[in-house]
Amino acid sequence: MPTLSLLGAADQMQYNHTMSDEYQIEIPPSFMALYTDRRHRLTTSVAHLRARYDVCEDLANHLTDHCRHIHVDIGVDEQDVLHRCLSGLQTPDSGVSDAEAIWIVTRLAELLAWPAPDFSPPSEEGLQP
Incomplete structure (x- = not known):
């Protein structure tokens, strides 16, 4: 008869059927920095920040197979692949x-376990013939 008492307890349990507004995905500080000012205050709404993060993270994940293919099958250098993606x-x-593009490519390098690309402009020495 223990099953009867368990069924009775299940009938008495109340469930909260409304969804929580709590966002389940933690946005990394590196992405939040794109949308914060010097005082670390958001410069956009939380909803917009979440939407942009979802787009950028999805794009980085989507590009992993394509970039790996270009590197392995075609033989393009890892850094060249990343710089082409950035372009x-x-x-x-x-x-x-532009800031999101840099974040996406940096995240892409992390997902591929490739060295982070250097986004600094070329030195003037490199521009001279």
Whole structure:
């Protein structure tokens, strides 16, 4: 008869059927820095921040197979692959800002376990013939 008492207890339990507004994914500080000012205050709404993070994280994950293929099958250097991705993401039609593009490519390198790319502009020595 213990099953009867368990069934009775289950009938008495109340469940909260409303969903929590709590966002389940932790946004990394590196991404939050794109949308904070010097005083570490958000410069956009939390909803917009979450939406942009979802887009950028999804894009980085989506690009991993493509970049790995270009590197392994075609033989393009890892850093060249990342810089090509950055160039593509920095076009007006990409739908991401320049800062987001840099974050995406940095995250892409992390997902691929490749060295982080150097985004500093080329030195003047490199520009001279």
